[in-house]
Amino acid sequence: ALFYRIIKYTICLTIIRLLWLFGLTLCGPLRTTLLFEHSDVVILACFQVLFSSSMSGQQGHTARIRGVVFFALAVLAIFAFDNDDLRQRVDHPEGHAHHRFFAHIFYRLTSFVGVADHKGGVILLLFALFARCAMNSWSKKLVLDVGGPKKFYALTTCLSTVCLIPMSFIMMLINNLFLDPTDSARSNFQTTLPTTTVTASFFTNLTALIIPVLIISLFIFVLDFYVEQIAIVKLDRIRTYRFGTLAMIFASLVISFIWVQTVSAANSNAWLGRTVEVEEHVLSGGVVFAVVMFAFATDLLSSPIRQRSGAFIGYSQEGVPLFNLTHQRSQSLLLILKSSLRDILAESDSRQIFYFLCINLTFTFVELLYGAWTNSLGLLSDGFHMLFDCTALVVGLYAALMARWKPTRVFSYGYGRVEVLSGFVNGLFLVVVAFFVFYEAIGRLFEPPEINTNRLLIVSVAGFAVNMIGIFSFSHAHAHAHGGGGSCAMSHSAPAKDQNHGHSHDGHDHSHSHSHSHGHSHGEHDHGHSHGSNEKASHHGHSHSMRDNANMKGVFLHVLADTLGSVGVIISSLLIQFFGWNISDPICSLFISIMIFLSVLPLLKDSAMTLLLQTPSHIQYEILDRILKLDQVLSYSDEHFWNLTSSTVVGTIHIQIA
Known part of the structure; x- marks a missing residue:
């Protein structure tokens, strides 16, 4: 058996x-x-x-x-x-x-x-x-x-x-x-060959067959097992x-x-x-x-199914160990999509990105389908290019969602910096795009290729119309961020530990003494350290709106780059179609690449300084002045402030109280 x-x-x-x-x-x-x-x-x-x-x-x-x-x-x-x-x-x-x-x-x-x-x-x-x-x-x-x-x-x-x-x-x-x-x-x-030739060929073919079979058998059926x-x-x-x-x-x-x-x-x-x-x-x-x-x-x-396990949280009054048996369960994909869609539509920035992403994807798939139907390589190439550009919108959308996640024990400051990181990544991507467009345009400037303008003008106009929707959608948030410079109602007095000092804020020179009026009445403050006082460490958070939202600015610049590309293609197509100026295509590409590079530099600078924890000098003195106005605060030391996000400043400081 x-x-x-x-x-x-x-x-x-x-x-x-x-x-x-x-x-x-x-x-x-x-x-x-x-x-x-x-x-x-x-x-x-x-x-x-x-x-x-x-x-x-x-x-x-x-x-x-x-x-x-x-x-x-x-x-x-x-x-x-x-x-x-x-x-x-x-x-x-x-x-x-x-x-x-x-x-x-x-x-x-x-x-x-x-x-x-x-x-x-x-x-x-x-x-x-x-x-x-x-x-x-x-x-x-x-x-x-x-x-x-x-x-x-x-x-x-x-x-x-x-x-x-x-x-x-x-x-x-x-x-x-x-x-x-x-x-x-x-x-x-x-059969017409000599017998010796056929015999030699037979043994040659047999050897060529046996050796691979032995090697395959050794590696696949023996060593593998x-x-x-x-x-x-x-x-x-x-x-x-x-x-x-x-x-x-x-x-x-x-x-x-x-x-x-x-x-x-x-x-x-x-x-x-x-x-x-x-x-x-x-x-x-x-x-x-x-x-x-x-x-x-x-x-x-292949991941093993995890069993319920508890986290040790302490002991009861009787000395019995206590465990927290709550565990994170997997959610269905449908529930995750519903929850994500609800979060997207709940806030203006993510809602605008989502609407434009839907419009852009619709136009992209229509272009791909029409290109496949008409067997047009130009339409297919532009469709895949727009599909690749949609990844920037997806990154911006996901960053806008993550920025609203609640702080956790591991990420105690929250996830707001993801927006800054998203803006920095989109800025780097635009720099790479501008570099390759510039490099390709330089090569075509000396040898302008023949360009087939069939359907190119129609596709460019349609792409320009779609991108203009994005420009109008994101320009409001972009302009609001630029014009949202809030002015502080307090005086810009710098509470240094010396008796007198001077400094400059926003182009205006201010000279301060201990007792003067600058919009507010200031009493004399004793900046000396009292050795018999208690010293405490204080964390200070300050909300400000003078800086841009790096994530929205990155998305806006992506849409702006696509719009400039469509404008350049429209202009070059008209010049080629009516005047035969093939050199207009690389010239337009040169101008577009330079404009993209110059427009993205401020975003890269601001987001890089935020990621490098730059001290926000434009509001640091306001924060220190407000701290000294608190009751029983005598002095401060070891102050550190940085931008957590484009609109939030956090810091640590040691203060001395009476």
């Missing part, structure tokens, strides 16, 4: 490996790794989320739902948005040179369903993946009966090899009976599967960037004197998106 179970398992294992090899020939190594090399933990977690109701009340269930969504999006990206059909050949009626009998059968099946054969390879690999997971779950008791995973794997691998040897001879016989016309021509040409077993012993099983899968995914992506696989048709046409190189299984945007989605899905689905 045990031998029968082992034979049955071996047959299933052999079929799965054949499906994997056939899927590898259809989809290439990168896509095969992304689709097949997933741990059983991830796949079983997907099926638990989809078909099991026992996990609905557990913590982390919502996170696993997100993992299943990411996994499905990754598979959909490879299946629907991956252009892996570049290996077109003319010697086969369906566009592919299938020289094998089973390849013809598979093509007939996929064409009957209505999908391409490389997409059929995606389905084949997914089927092999699910079958492998089911077989591994079914064989757990069988592994124990045999005597452990190492002995079981060695036995089943040897039996699978024994099964594959006669199958390989059968496939060779079938392929010889159903030769492709190209293969038959090569066979007829071989034993390295995994060692890692499981050193680490736990979940961490091994998790980090192993992530390492395989990103390593495959890096290798695909470095090694562009080129398949030569010389193997089939060398005897005919022809060599045709066809680039196959190239990297695409759908594959890169799938890599990111698979990484997120693996991380979420």
Whole structure:
């Protein structure tokens, strides 16, 4: 009975490996790794989320739902948005040179369903993946009966090899009976060669076949298993599967960037004197998106479900330790979206960014769809450019939301500085954009290229109209920030520890003595330190509106840069269309890049000074004067003030009280 179970398992294992090899020939190594090399933990977690109701009340269930969504999006990206059909050949009626009998059968099946054969390879690999997971779950008791995973794997691998040897001879016989016309021509040409040449060619081909098979068998079927077993012993099983899968995914992506696989048709046409190189299984945007989605899905689905744990908060009066059993539960994606939308619409800045983002995205997708429909590369390029610009709006929107988060124990000052960081990042991005536009314009200034103005003027006018909506939307907040300089109702007296001093505020010189009138009546203050007094540390917060909102200014400058770009394209298009001045395009680009760079410099300077904790000299003396006016305050020392955000100043100071 045990031998029968082992034979049955071996047959299933052999079929799965054949499906994997056939899927590898259809989809290439990168896509095969992304689709097949997933741990059983991830796949079983997907099926638990989809078909099991026992996990609905557990913590982390919502996170696993997100993992299943990411996994499905990754598979959909490879299946629907991956252009892996570049290996077109003319010697086969369906566009592919299938020289094998089973390849013809598979093509007939996929064409009957209505999908391409490389997409059929995606389905084949997914089927092999699910079958492998089911077989591994079914064989757990069988592994124990045999005597452990190492002995079981060695036995089943040897039996699978024994099964594959006669199958390989059968496939060779079938392929010889159903030769492709190209293969038959090569066979007829071989029969005219001398016997010694054919024999040498046979042994050369045999050697070229055996060595790769031995290397592949060593690395895929031997080293892979034993390295995994060692890692499981050193680490736990979940961490091994998790980090192993992530390492395989990103390593495959890096290798695909470095090694562009080129398949030569010389193997089939060398005897005919022809060599045709066809680039196959190239990297695409759908594959890169799938890599990111698979990484997120693996991380979420392989994370262990956390149990409820308490945080120690102290002891009761009886000496019993007390724990806080509250824990942060995952929220559903729908609730998160509803809550985020409510927060976005609750405040003016985020609401304006959100409305313009919706308008911009709508125009972007309309442009992309129309460009794909008319096969216009210019429209598609401009659509992707606008889609890339929308990332700045998303960053600004998220920063506006984070700035309203409540302070926590870790971030005790709150999250208001995120707006400053967002403005600084958007400013750096605009500097990079201005630099590349300037660099490209300099190159085109000496050799102006021919520009096709078809549909360019219409797209530019439409983009200008959309950007003008953003200009009017954000100019109010921008002008309000510039003109919102609040004047303090107190005198600008500097309470220094000397008897007399002078300083300058906003261009007006003020000379102060101990007793004078400057809008307010000042009594004499004793600035001497009293050694018998208590010294306390005080924190002072002060709200001010003389500085810009860095986040809104960054968003405004992004919209302004797009508007200037649209204006430049409109002007250059008119000059090229009516006067043939191709040089107008780089000249307009030069002016636009310089204007973008000059307009973003103040934002970079202000946000950088805020991030570097610059002392706000324009209101520091007001704060110190108000502190000295407090009752029983004699003097101060060790004062430190900085801008937390563009509108909030915080500080620390030691004061001496009577």
